[in-house]
Amino acid sequence: MKVGEINTPALLVDSNVFTENISHMSAARPGTSLRPHVKAFKSSYLAKELVAAGHENFCCATIREMEGMAAAGLGKDLLLANQTLNSERLKKLIDGGSARVTVAVDSEETIQAAKIGGVSEVLIDVDVGMPRCGCHPNEAGELAEKARAVGLNVRGVMGYEGHLMHQKDQQKRDMGMARSIKKLETAHAEVGGEVISGGGTGTWESNNLVTELQAGSYVLMDTEYARQDLPFQQGLFLLTTVISVSGRGHAVLDGGLKALAMDSGPPSLVGKGEIMYCADEHTGITGNSWKVGNRVLLRPAHIDPTISKHEVMHLVEKVSETDDSPVIDTWPIDLRGW
Amino acid sequence: MKVGEINTPALLVDSNVFTENISHMSAARPGTSLRPHVKAFKSSYLAKELVAAGHENFCCATIREMEGMAAAGLGKDLLLANQTLNSERLKKLIDGGSARVTVAVDSEETIQAAKIGGVSEVLIDVDVGMPRCGCHPNEAGELAEKARAVGLNVRGVMGYEGHLMHQKDQQKRDMGMARSIKKLETAHAEVGGEVISGGGTGTWESNNLVTELQAGSYVLMDTEYARQDLPFQQGLFLLTTVISVSGRGHAVLDGGLKALAMDSGPPSLVGKGEIMYCADEHTGITGNSWKVGNRVLLRPAHIDPTISKHEVMHLVEKVSETDDSPVIDTWPIDLRGW
Known part of the structure; x- marks a missing residue:
């Protein structure tokens, strides 16, 4: 055709642009130091191109995305970077056996849902400044204890500084970034674990704390992001x-x-x-x-x-x-x- | 469940509200004097409830909607109230044999596409004030002649006064309505045919020219429409x-x-x-x-x-x-x- x-x-996707975007990010964040967020493109077919570029671990925003990635054979290490109470679908996903599943938790209820769903690995989701999900940094250690108490393996922490993604003022972005990083560091010190997950396309360069960057939009880019000085x-x-x-x-x-x-x-x-x-x-x-x-x-x-x-x-x-x-x-x- | x-x-759809909305409109516009617009709800399953209320003719905005309605057995009289150049899909739809297909045309190109697609019935789409599709009212007669010259049956005219749908000022709405109606009347006088199709939820009561009202939103209603004095x-x-x-x-x-x-x-x-x-x-x-x-x-x-x-x-x-x-x-x- x-x-x-x-x-x-x-x-339409411009293959030249797509390939260059992926290469540029892969050079800075090779392999598992990038955990591409499939919410940006919602296609396991596009995700396979990222696997070909060396990125085998993915972030998802919905259980449907997790299910689809697992079904597509891309379940090596999937993080549900969101809260869910749907134990039933978590259980089906885990019983399917085709994915390593980690979920973000920020409350006793979500810990309980993970436990009932048969999930064995979680990240403690921390509020690093954006008014969305995530516990207070000071509560992260206690939540991790609660998760461990019910037998969950706490792999580490997650925090998404979404409020800074479109901050074009360099000084404000730097100040905000410093505050967010401090919050996530504080939480991580209490929680432990080897994973510090977070960041996105807008903070791809400035977030040097995270062990894995959760960027997704960079593969095809938004108009809003394009106004910023991004490569x-x-x-x-x-x-x-x-x-x-x-x-x-x-x-x-x-x-x-x-x-x-x-x-x-x-x-x-x-x-x-x-x-x-x-x-x-x-x-x-x-x-x-x-x-x-x-x-x-x-x-x-x-x-x-x-x-x-x-x-x-x-x-x-x-x-x-x-x-x-x-x-x-x-x-x-x-x-x-x- | x-x-x-x-x-x-x-x-979620509130069945009580849905039923009342349909009844209210059916009382004012029974049977074929209403041609519900499926673009509002994009479901042949919901459309079947309108058939049960006596409305068997439908408007569509896309060929996909036409194809789906035909496949669902609701093809008694389908109007593509939009322009298309896709002769190939029109042809497949018509060859399928499960729908009476009428398409709106507003140019030589769309007349040609209808002809090549094997369509036999058209409406002349007239610009009645909203800057969208539709020919100038003075050109409608000439277009109808061109359509008839290639063997198409011109059933009448169509004009959608979309610019008045959310006009809350009664006087402005009445004045706009009078102008739109005059344009469509002028066009119809030149074109002929028994169909005058148009109107919508916002002008359901004030548009008394159309032989069939193209309302769809009334079944479940928008917040914008809800601000108006509609039943x-x-x-x-x-x-x-x-x-x-x-x-x-x-x-x-x-x-x-x-x-x-x-x-x-x-x-x-x-x-x-x-x-x-x-x-x-x-x-x-x-x-x-x-x-x-x-x-x-x-x-x-x-x-x-x-x-x-x-x-x-x-x-x-x-x-x-x-x-x-x-x-x-x-x-x-x-x-x-x-």
């Missing part, structure tokens, strides 16, 4: 078709907000012109001359929730407006849903 | 579980922006408390006391793109925070994707 034959709207490029595009051209000066594309996440703003148009609006199944564009049938590329603002709206991504050598090269591969987005 | 046994995050109630909820409670005063739910469309803003919390943020797989809430394991309901701001993120919706008699009644039915969301 050639790019011109793809039914639109459809996601990774945007490699994901929505391919659309002009289905209507108005005498009023606008054209209409056949992909809209059901195909593009809008939480970080509208997509950007590749080439001349501007986005007018995104509706359910349409994007209105203006500021150029288009003809019905033209193909137009959009750059999604936020890749994680954009990818999770689609069934597949098509890998092409180099994405451009006029590209009609062969599709190298089509990756099912098999880890979406819950 | 009981509500308490549902894996979260998950969509339909919100019947869709995201059921979530509290997976973490912080000493800082917030709790974290296991559903976030991958489970909720954010284009019309964040969801609202059912019960006491406030939404702090939605992240990919989490929603932070504050202003109440929650315990790990509590179930919390969210009302999505925009139902169409929220539903299209999920695999199923669960029908329950009456959705409430403490509800643990049996699940009446589970509807697959089988029409999503492209």
Whole structure:
């Protein structure tokens, strides 16, 4: 299949950009010093490319992602970097026998759920500044004791400084980073274990505490991340078709907000012109001359929730407006849903 | 299965509200005077409930929706209320023989695509004020001639006054409505045919020109529509579980922006408390006391793109925070994707 034959709207991955992003990160964080986060791309097929680059351990945000990675034969060392109370599905996953499963815990309830689910390894999830999951750093040691008391092996700690990922001010980022690192260090000193897991694309270079970096977005990059001074490029595009051209000066594309996440703003148009609006199944564009049938590329603002709206991504050598090269591969987005 | 046994995050439909919404609309627009738009709910299973209420003709926004409705045995009279250039899939759909297919056209290219695809019936799509698809009202007659010249049966016109759907100012809505209706009337006078298709939930009462109303959102309602003075109630909820409670005063739910469309803003919390943020797989809430394991309901701001993120919706008699009644039915969301 050639790019011109793809039914639109459809996601395209630029293979050159993708490969360079992976290489760049692998040089800094080889092997298990990177634990790629599959939540960014929700595809075990894409994950296999990371395995080929030497990264065999993965982070997941949902049990569905854990189940899918195990089913795809990528269960060597899977971390559910999130809390769950679903002992039943943990148990099924563990009984399946095809994955080493570690889960994050931050409460007695989640420790209990892990125990009942037959999980044997956990990380203590620590709040390092972002108001999400994680216990207070001072409570981490006590939680670890509770986990060990019920027979769980505490591999170490986890802390995600999500509040710093998009901090563009270097000084503020450095100060925040120092505080977060101190919290995670404090917790780790109490908890013990060999794993300190955390960080992400935005702090890939500044987080030098973690023994494994939980980055995922770097493989295809967001618009928000692209505004920062990072060495990774945007490699994901929505391919659309002009289905209507108005005498009023606008054209209409056949992909809209059901195909593009809008939480970080509208997509950007590749080439001349501007986005007018995104509706359910349409994007209105203006500021150029288009003809019905033209193909137009959009750059999604936020890749994680954009990818999770689609069934597949098509890998092409180099994405451009006029590209009609062969599709190298089509990756099912098999880890979406819950 | 009981509500308490549902894996979260998950969509719940309040059966009482759903039934009342359908009854109310059916009383005003019985049978084929309503052509429900499946884009709102993307489920042939839900669509069957509308058939049971007397509505056998449907609108679709994508070829995938058309294909799915035909496959589900609901192909009595399907309108693709959108432009397409995909002759190949139109041809497969028509050759399948299980649907009467009408498509909207607004250009020579879309007429040509319909012809090549073996479509025999079209509507002329007219721009009635919203900058989306549709030809100028003055060009509708000429387009109809071109369609007839290649052997297509022109059933009539279609025009969607989407720019007025959320207009809360009665006077502005009335003035806009008068202008839109005049445009569609003008076009229809030139085009002929017995069908005048258009309108939606927001103009369900004021659009008295259309022979068939293209409403879909009314069945479960959006927050945006709910702010207007409409007789339909919100019947869709995201059921979530509290997976973490912080000493800082917030709790974290296991559903976030991958489970909720954010284009019309964040969801609202059912019960006491406030939404702090939605992240990919989490929603932070504050202003109440929650315990790990509590179930919390969210009302999505925009139902169409929220539903299209999920695999199923669960029908329950009456959705409430403490509800643990049996699940009446589970509807697959089988029409999503492209």
